[in-house]
Each structure stands twice: as structure tokens, then as C-alpha cells.
Amino acid sequence: MIPTLITVLGLAVLIGPWLLSIANRLDRLHVRTDAAWAALDAALARRAVVTRALLDQGLSLVADRAESSPRVARESAENDLSRALGAVDRSSLPPALAAELADAEQRVVLARRVHNDAVRDTLVQRRRRVVRWLKLSGTAPQPSYFEIAEPVEEVAAAAITPRPSARIVLTDASGRVLLFQGHDPARPQELFWFTVGGGVEQGESLPDAALREAFEETGLSLSPDQLVGPVWRRRAVFSFDGETFDAEEWFFHAAVDAHEVDTSGFNAVELATVKQYRWWSAADLSSTEDTIYPRQLAEFLPSLVDGSWDGRIRTVR
Structure with missing residues (x-):
């Protein structure tokens, strides 16, 4: 009994400081992530202020909506503003205002990169087995990447290419x-999970694109009557x-009974x-700290699996 107790106490002395160092590092990472989000939020707010200075009522409304959106809807609203600013003729603006807008946009880019780097480092630490098993992250909320399109050029918003796509929730x-x-x-450190599917080719219908993508990415030959939907839409x-x-x-x-995934049809980019x-269960999706698209996949997956989908196309994030 005494030797066992000594052994346990010895392990505690050795492991305790190590666990404490992990917990302290995780705490510092959460503080860093919170600070990075505050800086990004400030950069986005400045972009909204500069946008309103353009004295365009439509742009001002978009900026107001972006600035007032809750966190869960902020990405979509800010991307709407990016899209609207992308259509602005910068050559028609006063030079000082055009320069201020470009500066505001680039500050958003930099703040977003700093924020996402902080999120990446925090998620890497939170995914360690010892952190998950001993719940060393405590009650700190899981941070998430902020997905907003970045300008291609230094002085103007990016040209935005429309891309209709067909995706399959394959279960x-x-x-x-x-x-x-x-x-x-361009950002290999930011990993994310996504469903089967891809862009619709010229002259192709949505169901045809979905069937083609399923075959190219998984080797699965689905028939048109196996497709249900579209069930969701995401912008x-x-x-x-x-x-x-x-x-x-x-x-x-x-839905398929079973399938051995064959990725030999991947293109060079894939x-x-x-x-x-x-293969992910709804429970896995709800508990993971990985980035999943669409973000509401865990929430809406059960209604597809149990056949309770009501026929309405839902908008998902």
C-alpha cells in the first residue's frame, strides 16, 4: 500500500508541473485569441466608418448591417460589404478617401490573418489528447476562424467570381x-472539413453536377433518383x-449502405x-473542435438521416 502511494505521489510531482504548464499555455492562447478578435472587430468597424464616408446610402446600409450583426452572422454580413465595395469605382473617389478605404481594407486583411493564426494555435493545443481527456480548456469557448475574402491587390477589393456549386451530404x-x-x-495551416461536391460546369444542371462530383471524388455512381433535394442552400x-x-x-x-471511397478521380488541385x-456522426460533428462547412451540418444532419426533412430548402451557414 505504502509503495503504491509513494509511486502515485511521485507521478503527481512529476506530471503536475507539466499539466500546469499546458493549462497556462492554453490560457495564454485564449487571451491571445480574444485580443486578436478585438483587433479584428476594430478593423472591421473602421472599414464600416470609411464606407459610410463614401456618402452612398446603399453602401451605408450594408456597412450598418455588417457592423451590427451578431458573431454567428458576421462573416456573411462582412462579405456582403466586401462584395459591395468591390463594385465601387475607386478612380471616381477623392484620392485621400480612396487611399483611406484601401488602408482600412488592408488593415482588415492583416487583422484577420493575425486572428486566424491565433485561432489555429489555440485549436492545435485544445486538440491534444491530454487537454481533451483532462478538460484542461475548462469553460473557455472554442475559437473559430473568421472567413472573409481577402483582396487580391494591395489597393483594391478583389474581383469576385460567381461560383454556383452542387454538393452532396453523403451518408x-x-x-x-x-x-x-x-x-x-495560400493558407495551408488552416484546415477545414467539407462535403462532397464542387463547381457546376457550363450547361450542367445542379443534379448532374452533384452526380459527377460524387463519382469523381468518391468513385460512387449514384443514380438521379438517389438524390434528395436540394435540401440546403449556402451563400x-x-x-x-x-x-x-x-x-x-x-x-x-x-444515402448509401456502405461505400469504399475511391479518390483516384481527384484533379490536380484536389x-x-x-x-x-x-465518415462523421452527428455526435462527432457536435463535439469536434475542427472547422466544418457548412457550420450547421451537425444541427441539420439528423433531419436528413431520419427522413424528417419537410421538403423546404433551408439556408445554412
């Missing part, structure tokens, strides 16, 4: 959804490999940016 007999993990070539502005897209994503649902795939 197996256990109700798990297939997701791929990948990254933007997002994002940057990928230096190009900015205004994506309108239409989600279908398809081969370079997709790291792995995994």
Missing part, C-alpha cells in the same frame, strides 16, 4: 456523413489560391489540397 447506413479535409493553398464569399469566389452552394442528400476523408 452511410449508420447515418454518418462523408467529409474531406483540405486547405487553401459564401471566400478566397482560394489567390482568387475570390462568390459561392452559391446547393446541397443534395444521398490532390494537392485534400489531406484525408472521414
Whole structure:
């Protein structure tokens, strides 16, 4: 009994300081993330102020909506403002105002990068087994990346390319959804998970695009009657490999009993940016600290799996 107690106390003496150092580092990372968000919020607010200085009523309304949006809707609202500013003829503005707007936009870019770097480092620490098992993160909320399109050029907002896409919420007999993990070539450190699917080609219908993407990305030959929907619609502005897209994503649902994923149909970009795939349950999605798109996948997945979808196309984030 006494030798066992001594052993336990010895382990506590050795492990205690190590665990304390991990907890302290995690606390500092959360503080860093909070400070980075405050700086980003300030940069976004300044962009809104400069936008209102353009004295355009439509732009002012968009800026007001972005500035007043809650955190969960902020990305979409700020991207709406980015889209609106992208249509502004900078040559018609007074030089001083054009320069101030460009400066405000670039400060947003820099603040976003600092924020997302802080989020990345915090998530890496929170994902460590010892942190998860011993719940060393305490009650601190999980930080999340702020996805806002970045200007391609230094002095103007990016040209935005419309990109309609068809995606499939592909589930197996256990109700798990297939997701791929990948990254933007310009930001390989920011990993995220996403559903099967991709851009709609010229002259292609949404169902045809969904079926083609499913075959190219998974090797699965689905028939048109296996597609349900579209069930969801998502609008997002994002940057990928230096190009900015205004994506309108239409989600279908398809259920299969089982399938061995075959990624041999990946194109060069997918081969370079997709790291792995995994089947996720709704419980897995709800508990993970990984970045998932769409963000509401865990919330709406059960209604597809149990067949309770009411036929309405829902807007998801």
C-alpha cells in the first residue's frame, strides 16, 4: 500500500508541473485569441466608418448591417460589404478617401490573418489528447476562424467570381456523413472539413453536377433518383489560391449502405489540397473542435438521416 502511494505521489510531482504548464499555455492562447478578435472587430468597424464616408446610402446600409450583426452572422454580413465595395469605382473617389478605404481594407486583411493564426494555435493545443481527456480548456469557448475574402491587390477589393456549386451530404447506413479535409493553398495551416461536391460546369444542371462530383471524388455512381433535394442552400464569399469566389452552394442528400471511397478521380488541385476523408456522426460533428462547412451540418444532419426533412430548402451557414 505504502509503495503504491509513494509511486502515485511521485507521478503527481512529476506530471503536475507539466499539466500546469499546458493549462497556462492554453490560457495564454485564449487571451491571445480574444485580443486578436478585438483587433479584428476594430478593423472591421473602421472599414464600416470609411464606407459610410463614401456618402452612398446603399453602401451605408450594408456597412450598418455588417457592423451590427451578431458573431454567428458576421462573416456573411462582412462579405456582403466586401462584395459591395468591390463594385465601387475607386478612380471616381477623392484620392485621400480612396487611399483611406484601401488602408482600412488592408488593415482588415492583416487583422484577420493575425486572428486566424491565433485561432489555429489555440485549436492545435485544445486538440491534444491530454487537454481533451483532462478538460484542461475548462469553460473557455472554442475559437473559430473568421472567413472573409481577402483582396487580391494591395489597393483594391478583389474581383469576385460567381461560383454556383452542387454538393452532396453523403451518408452511410449508420447515418454518418462523408467529409474531406483540405486547405487553401495560400493558407495551408488552416484546415477545414467539407462535403462532397464542387463547381457546376457550363450547361450542367445542379443534379448532374452533384452526380459527377460524387463519382469523381468518391468513385460512387449514384443514380438521379438517389438524390434528395436540394435540401440546403449556402451563400459564401471566400478566397482560394489567390482568387475570390462568390459561392452559391446547393446541397443534395444521398444515402448509401456502405461505400469504399475511391479518390483516384481527384484533379490536380484536389490532390494537392485534400489531406484525408472521414465518415462523421452527428455526435462527432457536435463535439469536434475542427472547422466544418457548412457550420450547421451537425444541427441539420439528423433531419436528413431520419427522413424528417419537410421538403423546404433551408439556408445554412
